[in-house]
Amino acid sequence: MAAVQKKAFIRTYVGSYKGLFLIGLVVMALVTAGQLAGPLILRTIIDTSIPQHDLSGMLWQAVLYFAIVVVMGLLSYYGTMTIAKLGLQVVTRIKQDIFSHLLTLPVAYFDEHPVGELMARTESDTERVRDLFSRVGIVLITDSLFFAGMLIVCFRLSPTVTLYIAAGIPVALAVLIFFFGKLRAYYDRWRKYYASITARVTEYIQGFDVLKAFNRVPWAEKRLDEKSRAMRDNNVKSEIIEYTAMGGLEFIIGPGFMAAVILILGPKVLGGAMTVGTLLVFLEYGRKLLDPLLSIAENIRNIQQARVSLTRISDILNLPSEKRGGLKATFESDIEFRHVWFSYKEDEWVLKDVSFKIPKASMFALVGPSGSGKTTIVSLLCRFYDPVKGDILVDGVPLRDIDLSAWRRKIGLVLQDVYLFPGSVLENVRVYNDGIDRATAAEALATVQASDLVSKLPGGLDSEIRERGSNISAGEKQLISFARAVAFEPDIVVLDEATASIDVKTEHRIKEGLERLLSGRTSVIVAHRLSSIINADEILFIKDGRIAAKGKHEELLANFADYAELVRLQFPQGEART
Numbered sequence: 001m002a003a004v005q006k007k008a009f010i011r012t013y014v015g016s017y018k019g020l021f022l023i024g025l026v027v028m029a030l031v032t033a034g035q036l037a038g039p040l041i042l043r044t045i046i047d048t049s050i051p052q053h054d055l056s057g058m059l060w061q062a063v064l065y066f067a068i069v070v071v072m073g074l075l076s077y078y079g080t081m082t083i084a085k086l087g088l089q090v091v092t093r094i095k096q097d098i099f100s101h102l103l104t105l106p107v108a109y110f111d112e113h114p115v116g117e118l119m120a121r122t123e124s125d126t127e128r129v130r131d132l133f134s135r136v137g138i139v140l141i142t143d144s145l146f147f148a149g150m151l152i153v154c155f156r157l158s159p160t161v162t163l164y165i166a167a168g169i170p171v172a173l174a175v176l177i178f179f180f181g182k183l184r185a186y187y188d189r190w191r192k193y194y195a196s197i198t199a200r201v202t203e204y205i206q207g208f209d210v211l212k213a214f215n216r217v218p219w220a221e222k223r224l225d226e227k228s229r230a231m232r233d234n235n236v237k238s239e240i241i242e243y244t245a246m247g248g249l250e251f252i253i254g255p256g257f258m259a260a261v262i263l264i265l266g267p268k269v270l271g272g273a274m275t276v277g278t279l280l281v282f283l284e285y286g287r288k289l290l291d292p293l294l295s296i297a298e299n300i301r302n303i304q305q306a307r308v309s310l311t312r313i314s315d316i317l318n319l320p321s322e323k324r325g326g327l328k329a330t331f332e333s334d335i336e337f338r339h340v341w342f343s344y345k346e347d348e349w350v351l352k353d354v355s356f357k358i359p360k361a362s363m364f365a366l367v368g369p370s371g372s373g374k375t376t377i378v379s380l381l382c383r384f385y386d387p388v389k390g391d392i393l394v395d396g397v398p399l400r401d402i403d404l405s406a407w408r409r410k411i412g413l414v415l416q417d418v419y420l421f422p423g424s425v426l427e428n429v430r431v432y433n434d435g436i437d438r439a440t441a442a443e444a445l446a447t448v449q450a451s452d453l454v455s456k457l458p459g460g461l462d463s464e465i466r467e468r469g470s471n472i473s474a475g476e477k478q479l480i481s482f483a484r485a486v487a488f489e490p491d492i493v494v495l496d497e498a499t500a501s502i503d504v505k506t507e508h509r510i511k512e513g514l515e516r517l518l519s520g521r522t523s524v525i526v527a528h529r530l531s532s533i534i535n536a537d538e539i540l541f542i543k544d545g546r547i548a549a550k551g552k553h554e555e556l557l558a559n560f561a562d563y564a565e566l567v568r569l570q571f572p573q574g575e576a577r578t
Contacts, residue, residue, distance in 0.1 A: 087134030
C-alpha cells in the first residue's frame with residue numbers, strides 16, 4: 001500500500017477525533033514538563049538552599065516538588081483516560097467500517113477467505129491499529145519531547161558533556177531500528193499464522209460433531225498443532241532478536257551512561273567547576289534517559305506491528321465493492337442467458353456456452369448430475385458472480401447494468417443449506433426487516449404449513465432459535481426458509497435443492513404452500529427430487545457445464561435417456577408418467 005494511502009487512512013480516523021488527540025497530547029506534554037522539573041528542584045535545594053541554610057526555601061521547594069508530583073499524577077490519569085477513549089472510538093469506527101465494507105464485497109471474496117481469517121482481521125488487527133492511533137502514537141511523541149527536553153536542559157548546564165551524550169544516541173537508535181526493521185517479516189508471519197489458526201479453530205468447532213463421529217479429532221488436533229508450532233517457532237526467533245537488541249541497549253545506555261557522566265563530571269565537581277546539584281541533575285536525567293529511549297524503541301516495535309495490521313485493514317477497505325446503482329430493475333418479459341461461459345478458476349470452465357430463456361411467470365427447472373453447473377446458474381442469476389463471457393439479459397437489458405440491490409429484492413432464494421440466525425422465529429422469518437410485521441410473518445408460516453411448528457414452541461413466534469437452528473430439525477429449518485421467501489413477496493422464486501433435506505411427509509405438507517408461493521411468479525427450481533418439477537414449463541438437463549437436453553417432463557422422458565434413467569431410479573413404479 002502506498003504511503004499516501006496510509007497517511008490518508010490515518011487522517012480519516014484521527015482527524016475525526018482530533019480534539020481528543022490534541023487534549024491527550026497536551027496533557028501528556030505537561031506531564032513531561034513535570035518530569036523535567038523534578039531534578040531541577042533538587043538541584044536548587046542542594047546548590048542554593050542547603051549552603052545558605054535556607055530552611056524556609058527548602059520547605060517551599062519541597063512543597064513545590066510535592067505539588068508537581070500530585071498534579072502530574074492527576075494529569076497522567078486524565079491523559080490516560082482521554083487516550084483510552086480516543087483509542088476505543090477510533091477502533092469502534094474502524095470495525096464498523098470494515099464490517100460495513102465486508103457486506104458490500106462480492107460473494108467470491110468470502111469463498112476465498114475463511115471466516116476465522118476475517119475475524120482475525122476485524123478483531124486482532126484493529127486492536128493493533130487502536131494502539132497506534134492512541135497510546136503508541138501519543139507516548140512516542142511525549143517520550144520524544146521528554147528526551148529532547150532533557151538534552152536541552154543538559155546543554156544549558158554543560159554543552160560539552162551534552163554533545164558527547166547526543167553523539168552516541170543516534171547510533172544506538174539506528175542499531176535498534178535496524179533490528180526492529182528485521183522483525184517486521186516475523187510480525188507479518190505471526191499475523192498470518194494467527195489468522196490461519198483462528199480459521200481452523202472456527203471450522204473445527206462448527207464441525208465438531210462430524211469430527212467426533214468419524215474419529216477425526218486426533219487429525220484436527222495434529223493440524224492445529226502443526227500451525228501452532230510454526231507460530232511458536234516464528235515468535236521465538238522474533239523474541240530472540242528483540243531481547244538481544246533490548247539487552248544491548250540497556251547495557252549501553254544504563255551503566256555505560258552513568259559511568260561516563262561520573263568520569264567526565266566528577267573531576268569538575270571536585271575542582272569546583274561544577275556544583276553537586278548539577279551533577280545530580282545529570283545523574284538523575286541519566287537514570288531516566290533509559291526510560292524514554294526504551295519506550296521509543298518499544299513503540300517503534302509496536303509501530304512495525306501496527307503497520308502490518310494497518311496494511312491488512314487498508315487492503316480490505318480498498319477492495320472494490322459490488323457495483324451498485326444502475327438501471328431500474330424491471331421484469332416484464334423474460335430472462336435470457338446468451339452464450340454464457342463461467343469459471344471459478346482460470347480456464348476451468350464450469351459453464352460452457354449456455355443459452356436459454358426464462359419467460360415471466362413460468363416454472364423453469366434445472367436437473368443433472370452433481371457438479372454439472374446448476375447452482376452456478378443460480379449464482380449468476382442472483383448476480384453473486386458475473387459471466388466471464390456472454391451476457392445475462394433481463395427484458396433485453398444486460399443484468400450487469402441493472403441496479404444490483406433492486407434486482408435482488410425481486411428474488412426470493414431458498415437454499416438446501418439453510419442458515420438461521422440466533423434469535424426468534426419471527427426475526428428469522430423476516431430477517432430483521434421491521435417492514436414485515438408479525439401478522440405477515442405468521443401468514444407466511446401458515447402458507448408453508450408451518451403453523452404447527454410455531455404452536456408447539458413455548459414462545460410461539462418469539463421462541464428462540466439457537467445458532468444455525470441446532471434446536472429444530474432440518475425439515476423445520478427448511479420450512480422457515482420457505483416462509484422467508486413468502487414473507488418478502490418476490491417476483492422470482494429460486495429454489496436450489498430446497499426440498500433435498502425434507503422428508504417425503506414434510507414435502508407433501510408444503511406442496512400446497514409451494515403452489516401458492518409459485519402461483520403467478522417466475523420460478524427457477526434446481527432439483528434432484530423430480531417430484532417437484534414434473535409440471536415445470538421447461539426442464540433443462542445440465543451435464544458437464546452444457547445443456548444436454550431441454551423440454552417438458554414427458555418430452556425428456558421419451559427422448560433423453562439420461563433423464564429417463566433418473567426418472568426410473570426415483571419412480572420405479574412409473575407413477576411419474578402423468
